[in-house]
Amino acid sequence: MTAFVAPNYLVALPEILLAGVACVFLLIGVFTGNRSTTPLTYAAIGAMLIAFALVLGFNGTRETSFGGMFITDHFTTFMKSVVLIGAAGTLVLGIGYVQREQMNRFEFPILILFATLGMMLMISANDLMALYVGIELQSLSLYIVAAFRRDSVRSTEAGLKYFVLGALSSGLLLYGASMVYGFTGATGFDAIAGGIKAYGAGDLPIGVLIGLVFIAAALAFKVSAVPFHMWTPDVYEGAPTPVTAFFSAAPKIAAIALLLRVFLGPFAELASSWNQIILLISIASMAFAAFAAIGQRNIKRLLAYSSIGHVGYALVGLATATEEGVRGVLIYMAIYMVMTVGTFGAVLAMRQKGQMVEEIADLAGLSKTNPALAAVLGIFMFSMAGIPPFAGFFGKLYVFMPAVEAGLYGLAIAGVLASVVGAYYYIRIVKIMYFDEPAEALDRPIGREILGVLVVTGIITTLFFAYPQPILSGAKAAAAALFP
Amino acid sequence: MSGWPILSTITFLPLLGVAFLLLVRGDAATVARNSRLVALWTSIVTFALALVLIGSFDISNPGYQFVENVPWLPEFGISYHLGVDGISLFFVALTTFLTPICIIASWESIQNRVREYMVAFLVMQVLVVGVFCALDFVMFYIFFEGQLIPMFLIIGVWGGERRVYSAFKFFLYTLVGSVLFLIAILYMYLQVGTTDIPTITAHEFTRETQIWLWLALFASFAVKMPMWPFHTWLPDAHVEAPTAGSVILAGILLKMGGYGFIRFSLPMLPEASDFFTPFMFTLSVVAIIYTSLVALMQEDMKKLIAYSSVAHMGIVTLGIFTFTQQGIEGGIFQMLSHGIISAALFLCVGVVYDRVHTRQIAAYGGLVHRMPIYAVVFLVFTLASVGLPSTSGFVGEFLAMVGAFTANTWVATTAMIGIILGAAYMLWLYRRVIFGELTKENLKSITDLNWREIGVFAPLIALALFLGIYPKPVLDVLHASAAHLMTQTQLARVVSPEALELAGQVPKIAATR
Numbered sequence: 001m002t003a004f005v006a007p008n009y010l011v012a013l014p015e016i017l018l019a020g021v022a023c024v025f026l027l028i029g030v031f032t033g034n035r036s037t038t039p040l041t042y043a044a045i046g047a048m049l050i051a052f053a054l055v056l057g058f059n060g061t062r063e064t065s066f067g068g069m070f071i072t073d074h075f076t077t078f079m080k081s082v083v084l085i086g087a088a089g090t091l092v093l094g095i096g097y098v099q100r101e102q103m104n105r106f107e108f109p110i111l112i113l114f115a116t117l118g119m120m121l122m123i124s125a126n127d128l129m130a131l132y133v134g135i136e137l138q139s140l141s142l143y144i145v146a147a148f149r150r151d152s153v154r155s156t157e158a159g160l161k162y163f164v165l166g167a168l169s170s171g172l173l174l175y176g177a178s179m180v181y182g183f184t185g186a187t188g189f190d191a192i193a194g195g196i197k198a199y200g201a202g203d204l205p206i207g208v209l210i211g212l213v214f215i216a217a218a219l220a221f222k223v224s225a226v227p228f229h230m231w232t233p234d235v236y237e238g239a240p241t242p243v244t245a246f247f248s249a250a251p252k253i254a255a256i257a258l259l260l261r262v263f264l265g266p267f268a269e270l271a272s273s274w275n276q277i278i279l280l281i282s283i284a285s286m287a288f289a290a291f292a293a294i295g296q297r298n299i300k301r302l303l304a305y306s307s308i309g310h311v312g313y314a315l316v317g318l319a320t321a322t323e324e325g326v327r328g329v330l331i332y333m334a335i336y337m338v339m340t341v342g343t344f345g346a347v348l349a350m351r352q353k354g355q356m357v358e359e360i361a362d363l364a365g366l367s368k369t370n371p372a373l374a375a376v377l378g379i380f381m382f383s384m385a386g387i388p389p390f391a392g393f394f395g396k397l398y399v400f401m402p403a404v405e406a407g408l409y410g411l412a413i414a415g416v417l418a419s420v421v422g423a424y425y426y427i428r429i430v431k432i433m434y435f436d437e438p439a440e441a442l443d444r445p446i447g448r449e450i451l452g453v454l455v456v457t458g459i460i461t462t463l464f465f466a467y468p469q470p471i472l473s474g475a476k477a478a479a480a481a482l483f484p
Numbered sequence: 485m486s487g488w489p490i491l492s493t494i495t496f497l498p499l500l501g502v503a504f505l506l507l508v509r510g511d512a513a514t515v516a517r518n519s520r521l522v523a524l525w526t527s528i529v530t531f532a533l534a535l536v537l538i539g540s541f542d543i544s545n546p547g548y549q550f551v552e553n554v555p556w557l558p559e560f561g562i563s564y565h566l567g568v569d570g571i572s573l574f575f576v577a578l579t580t581f582l583t584p585i586c587i588i589a590s591w592e593s594i595q596n597r598v599r600e601y602m603v604a605f606l607v608m609q610v611l612v613v614g615v616f617c618a619l620d621f622v623m624f625y626i627f628f629e630g631q632l633i634p635m636f637l638i639i640g641v642w643g644g645e646r647r648v649y650s651a652f653k654f655f656l657y658t659l660v661g662s663v664l665f666l667i668a669i670l671y672m673y674l675q676v677g678t679t680d681i682p683t684i685t686a687h688e689f690t691r692e693t694q695i696w697l698w699l700a701l702f703a704s705f706a707v708k709m710p711m712w713p714f715h716t717w718l719p720d721a722h723v724e725a726p727t728a729g730s731v732i733l734a735g736i737l738l739k740m741g742g743y744g745f746i747r748f749s750l751p752m753l754p755e756a757s758d759f760f761t762p763f764m765f766t767l768s769v770v771a772i773i774y775t776s777l778v779a780l781m782q783e784d785m786k787k788l789i790a791y792s793s794v795a796h797m798g799i800v801t802l803g804i805f806t807f808t809q810q811g812i813e814g815g816i817f818q819m820l821s822h823g824i825i826s827a828a829l830f831l832c833v834g835v836v837y838d839r840v841h842t843r844q845i846a847a848y849g850g851l852v853h854r855m856p857i858y859a860v861v862f863l864v865f866t867l868a869s870v871g872l873p874s875t876s877g878f879v880g881e882f883l884a885m886v887g888a889f890t891a892n893t894w895v896a897t898t899a900m901i902g903i904i905l906g907a908a909y910m911l912w913l914y915r916r917v918i919f920g921e922l923t924k925e926n927l928k929s930i931t932d933l934n935w936r937e938i939g940v941f942a943p944l945i946a947l948a949l950f951l952g953i954y955p956k957p958v959l960d961v962l963h964a965s966a967a968h969l970m971t972q973t974q975l976a977r978v979v980s981p982e983a984l985e986l987a988g989q990v991p992k993i994a995a996t997r
Contacts, residue, residue, distance in 0.1 A: 367641075371600075388625065388630050389626045401670050401673070412667050416664065416666060416667060417660070417663065419663060420656060420663055423655070431651070435651070
């Protein structure tokens with residue numbers, strides 16, 4: 001037992017800030033009640049932006065703290081930035097909805113803050129314990145916000161479903177973690193890597209592999225990759241729309257970060273074992289999502305399948321287990337976040353006579369009733385389908401490039417063919433907006449916050465090709481951090 | 485021409501027009517009128533610039549001219565690289581030439597969402613010109629696939645009854661080919677380390693690699709071209725697209741396939757191209773004969789012309805894969821000439837469609853009695869399509885056939901039979917629509933071409949006849965680049981194993997003498 005050394009708190013400054021702010025907000029909320037929801041939401045967005053600035057402010061050298069449980073490097077900087085922007089963006093989108101749809105309770109922004117804090121801990125986790133704590137903090141907050149409309153059957157059902165299946169996956173994770181601990185004698189990522197290396201190539205106990213498979217399954221559940229995706233469409237459909245937006249923008253990115261960190265950190269030695277798993281769930285996710293989304297009528301459900309597909313594409317990069325592949329994943333997730341936030345902005349603008357609507361058919365003829373909104377949503381759809389010159393194409397380019405380089409031709413060809421099938425359901429939305437006769441018009445105006453988010457995300461998606469340097473170089477540095 | 489980036493200007497000038505279009509304000513009629521004017525002027529100015537480009541083109545230089553090369557994503561070796569040579573020069577010109585014609589042709593027939601329509605056409609022009617100017621694979625691909633979006637919207641929003649089905653078929657069919665092409669691009673990039681097209685052209689791939697890459701490129705270009713049996717999207721897309729959409733589709737978009745074969749498959753993958761020559765000949769000949777037979781039985785005018793396009797593209801691929809100077813020049817010339825003629829034929833259909841609102845051949849007959857000028861115009865383009873000497877169609881077909889005869893007599897003979905069939909269906913179409921008694925009630929009051937329509941056809945007729953009578957200016961430009969292309973393919977052939985072996989024996993033979 002070594003003497004107590006005060007941990008370097010500065011490393012975790014953004015997390016400490018968010019935790020502190022969330023607690024203070026909770027007190028404010030308790031004393032002032034629900035009328036402070038909107039001010040607290042704005043304050044939470046501000047806190048996230050400050051945390052974002054602090055994250056960016058780090059010089060990016062690799063530092064650990066809290067006994068090696070917590071790590072910051074270029075990788076955490078990049079991932080936390082994406083998560084914080086995604087979380088802040090979806091909070092902005094939800095402001096109008098929360099006020100209108102009986103969700104005006106002060107806990108909402110605070111729970112989102114806690115969930116975001118959990119994600120940041122996940123990203124910075126350098127130990128199986130820290131990883132679990134981060135995941136649980138995130139998940140418990142998310143279970144509640146999924147069921148936030150207590151008077152809605154669908155919302156509570158979504159929350160319960162999410163909770164039951166989420167608890168199952170946490171169980172899998174814990175079981176896998178205990179196996180790994182049992183066979184390597186460590187929970188810290190560096191120590192696990194050392195433990196695995198010490199066994200040598202030939203006589204690795206099967207227990208480590210079993211633990212690895214359990215952890216992989218649990219993380220696949222968190223990123224909602226096939227075959228662990230079953231909860232996604234139901235939860236996405238049932239949860240209040242701003243929550244769905246948040247689900248698809250932020251936690252998914254944090255979970256991908258975790259997947260990268262775990263597989264390329266402690267289990268880097270076992271790449272030849274886990275990349276078979278990743279290969280399989282990647283192809284399965286791309287193909288399944290492409291076909292399953294075709295028949296959907298509800299736009300939130302469709303976007304749930306779409307997000308499953310996007311995870312599949314991102315995993316193409318991880319399947320290569322190379323630095324370029326990881327860079328592709330990071331670029332893909334950043335672009336995915338922008339497109340998703342924008343798309344949900346459009347979904348949140350779908351109101352008729354003051355009521356939210358979420359059938360795809362309600363978009364019919366949008367190009368005549370609201371040409372600007374139709375154009376922006378059309379751009380997001382083409383972008384998600386991977387049609388150049390929009391950002392989504394570059395995302396796919398940067399994950400398929402390393403796949404071809406690593407000789408995974410089958411994966412690359414399966415991926416691009418799945419993207420053609422997937423293009424069908426994306427352009428079906430364009431068809432409904434542009435080719436069909438107008439149904440009832442959507443309400444106007446769509447709201448200042450949504451308009452602002454749509455403009456920003458639309459510009460990024462359209463003009464990504466002109467100035468991709470910030471994301472490319474950020475992702476490059478972040479990927480390099482995982483390959484010391 | 486150093487300093488002023490003329491290619492970038494030609495490529496992206498229409499975007500300025502798009503910006504203006506988005507700023508147009510006022511009631512619906514004003515917006516429509518101003519949109520048409522803005523689009524027309526933008527396209528005319530662009531065409532004028534393209535003429536300047538032709539004027540300052542140096543025909544003795546076989547390489548790329550007006551080159552602009554700026555690093556874009558340096559860490560990936562991707563740059564903003566534009567340039568034209570003799571092969572691409574006229575495709576740029578053709579695109580800028582057809583766009584104003586399309587806009588004038590849509591003057592009255594497009595009445596709803598005029599602004600969006602014009603935006604789609606100008607964006608399309610940007611992307612198509614970009615395809616022909618791009619000297620970087622990633623740029624090429626962005627332009628190549630990006631044009632799916634405006635075309636999808638043009639067919640789907642302004643098309644006929646089955647427009648949704650056709651738009652989806654067009655989009656997905658073309659996308660399948662393109663994504664495989666993307667994999668090939670990535671592979672070449674990883675082999676060579678850059679996406680610069682001239683650099684990749686100079687790189688020698690191994691024979692096996694070439695074959696795989698060739699197949700991936702083939703998937704994309706054969707669909708785009710379209711070659712039999714990948715052509716089924718074309719009749720649907722043509723029939724449902726608005727007239728100007730068909731014009732741009734037949735006139736320019738189909739040329740991207742042939743251009744791709746000439747620009748990439750031949751010089752980059754010469755051994756594989758050589759290997760697949762019998763395959764290409766077979767597909768081409770089947771296309772020429774089969775689609776001509778199918779065209780004979782069509783009842784819809786646009787569908788007939790669509791099938792004739794497939795047959796004509798068969799002649800193009802036949803010419804290109806002869807690996808002879810005549811064949812390649814003939815293929816390119818045939819594409820240019822087809823761009824003019826098929827565009828004009830679709831416009832001819834559009835003229836009567838605007839008046840009678842049907843494309844059924846059976847609904848017409850005896851138009852010559854009411855529409856003499858139209859009959860003449862239609863006759864000129866019918867004969868040009870058949871390949872009558874003194875029209876542009878003849879020059880291309882003749883050159884391609886000369887090439888084919890030197891390469892393989894049987895292939896050329898069979899293809900000739902297809903060309904005879906081509907004459908049969910075109911002349912039969914003409915007879916059924918124009919000649920005969922004017923018995924249909926609704927045709928008795930039909931009016932002849934108005935001044936706007938004559939204005940549309942006049943330049944097309946002039947060009948079709950000019951290129952047929954005096955093709956030298958175009959061929960002169962093609963010579964240097966085609967010869968350069970020949971050396972690129974031949975050189976690579978010489979280093980093939982068999983050739984090396986042969987080359988090794990030459991000194992021995994010399995020594996024994």
